[in-house]
Amino acid sequence: MRTLTFEEVKKHDSDGDLWIIIDSKVFDLSNFADLHPGGPNVLYAEGVAGRDATDAFFGLHRHEVLLRPQYARLQIGVIEGGVENIRAPAPGSLSRVPYAEPSWLSDGFLSPYYSNNHRAFQRTVRKFFEEVVRPEAIKCEENGKRISQEVVDRMSDVEIIAMRLGPGKHLQGLKPEEFDYFHELILNTELSRFGTRGFVDGMLNGAVIGLPPIWNYGSPELQARIIPQVLSGKKYLALAITEAFAGSDVSGLQTTAVRVGDHWIITGTKKWITNGTFADYFTTGCKTDKGLTMILIERGEGVSTKPIKTAYSSTAGTAYVVFDKVRVPVGNTLGEIGNGLSVILSNFNHERWMVTGCSVGAQRVIVEECLKWANQRIVFGKPLSSQAVIRNKLGKMIMRIEACQNWLEIVTHQMNNMTYNEMSSKMAGQIGLLKQFVSRCGRETAEDATQIFGGRALTVTGMGKLVENYHRTSGYDAILAGAEDVLGDLGVRQAMKKMPKDALL
Ligand code: HEM
Incomplete structure (x- = not known):
């Protein structure tokens, strides 16, 4: 990279020949000016064209603009003797802005709750999320597509899908002191830092809320088949409780399961089902003649899903889920028949x-x-x-x-x-x-x-x-x-x- 003086830069201050200094870096904006989203005029203004425009730039752009490859390559040199003051934070680093981190992560503060193990875990998790998940989160939040299999596989490799279900024996290889509810709290606070709320729910929240009923109430056969598929990220699961007829008042559900021999025949429509558009399994609240019952339904004949447009990104997979006379083995019942409310x-x-x-x-x-x-x-x-x-x-x-x-x-x-x-x-x-x-x-x-x-x-x-x-x-x-x-x-x-x-x- 060339070293340039202020005098040299000053000479390039006109239409078709435009250099600007930002934080001791020299950018050639001659061809970019007409493409600049803020318009070309601002770039030719006095004190900007051929000059150090650092303050003006940071008053109008996020720092990350300069990191985008298409803009980073506009840099042609550095200013002689100049020092770069504004650096992008390294992935995984803590903010030094007061109150930007909880006190347990702030220099000189103590906490009775967190051990060195939690601190090391937080560092690893933040780095992983910033490097692996963040680019995906930003992309999906914008294009509305579901999280890619590649990122799901990487999360599964480091057991993040399993960790999001909380402490327990499903976390193979981790001792209780290596994963408690504070570790899980760290995961939850770290994954929501990117301003991508739809993606937070799209990041398999369906499994976080829909798997525990299988875990706690499913038959051993059901558990052995479903749990490994979901924790490895090979299959997706949604919790299907709410309906247009019933939300917080779950006892008013109208999806009906009628027993015919050793099968349930299930009919009804669920609404606002997070991850529903891409779920393979639905942990579903049904009305039976003995009362509310939870049943695991697999995507197949009679099951259809339709995206619902909401205020946040469709990457969350929010869906209507229609069950039209779906035949489900009675072995898919979760807990006792009629005991669905306590399962929920x-x-x-x-x-x-x-x-x-x-x-x-x-x-x-x-x-x-x-x-x-x-x-x-x-x-x-x-x-x-x-x-x-x-x-x-x-x-x-x-x-x-x-x-x-x-x-x-x-x-x-x-x-x-x-x-x-x-x-x-x-x-x-x-x-x-x-x-x-x-x-x-x-x-x-x-x-x-x-x-x-x-x-x-x-x-x-x-x-x-x-x-x-x-x-x-x-x-x-x-x-x-x-x-x-x-x-x-x-x-x-x-x-x-x-x-x-x-x-x-
Ligand atoms: C390397 C140099 C520059 C690059 C790559 C760049 C890039 C951009 C981009 C990407 C935006 C859209 C903002 C967004 O939505 O994220 C933008 C907006 C803008 N830029 Fe620049 N810019 C540069 C230099 C400057 C300078 C030196 C000025 C003036 C002092 C300037 C003034 C503006 C203004 C006024 C806007 C509109 C801001 C708004 O809508 O709030 N830019 N620029």
Whole structure:
């Protein structure tokens, strides 16, 4: 790469002969100017053409623009004696922006929950997600296609699909102290950092919520056949509960299973089924003459799926699933006939806690985006952060994310130290309230972030793209796995049930 002086660069400041300096790198924009998405005129302006345009550039573009190969190759040299100050973060690295990381990952802070094993795990996971998953996440979020088999295979190779189901004996080769609920929490917060909310659900969330009923209630034959296929990423699974007729009120389901000999004949339509467009198996809630029953249905004759357009990317595979007189062996029943509600309910704590972790991971990135933008954006001749109204919003965002993180961690600590049954009886209400709190905080932060970024928060590309995605999709966290108002109410109802009889004023 050539070394150039400011004097040399200055000579190239006209139409057809245009050089510009950004962060001590010299770019030849002569042929690019007419193709520039921001238009050619801005590039010929005084103080830009032939000059050091670093501040102007970073006020208008994300740093990653310069890393795209088509733009990186416009660089023709470096400035003599210049120092490159703005470097892309290395994959897996931690942010040094205050509050951009939870306190346990911040220099000089302690935590009672995390061991060195968790810290090493976090480093490996972040690097893997940034290098392997992030490019796929960005691509799929935009084109709406499902996650590629290649990335699924790579996740399966390092047991990520299995780890997302939580601690347990399915994690071959890992001792309990090498994988607990804090490890899983790390996975959930790390996978939601890319501003690609649809992809987060497209990353096989169907299996995370649909496999446990097979695991806990399926026959040994069913388990031996289905579980390895799903954990190896060779087959896909969706949880098919909700219908146009029933959402949070699962007892109102209308999909019907009628027993004929040793088969069920199943008819009905499920709606909003995450990963449904590409699922091979459906863990399905059905009405029978003995009450709600969970049954595993395989894609085949009588099963059809249709994508539903939603506010987030179709990479999530959200579907209508139609069962038209589907014949299913009675051996595919999960748990006792008529006992479907407890199968569904026993699954909910983990699912809601998982959604909460993903939500906290995404919320924290937005806090980081806002702190960076308020610091670098110049308005009325001063950084945006010099406005008290902006600092007030930043303060509230920080308070919210820290409160969410700390409550989530203490809940995770209880989960690590309780049996499954204790968790079911003691944590359902608390997790319901936590989920409501986190999703409400997320939406308030989405609103504040949109005000801080202004018009940039309304475009899917550019400086505010993460805020745009978050603002459009944070409501999903308030609905999926149980509407937030219903969950908050569950928490209070459970508390009332446990009130001591003699607790009077
Ligand atoms: C290597 C040099 C440059 C490259 C590769 C480049 C590339 C781009 C790209 C890709 C965008 C679209 C933004 C997005 O949606 O992500 C953009 C927008 C823009 N660029 Fe550049 N640019 C360069 C230099 C400059 C300079 C020096 C200026 C002016 C000081 C400038 C002013 C703008 C403006 C005003 C926009 C529109 C921003 C908006 O819509 O918010 N660019 N540029």
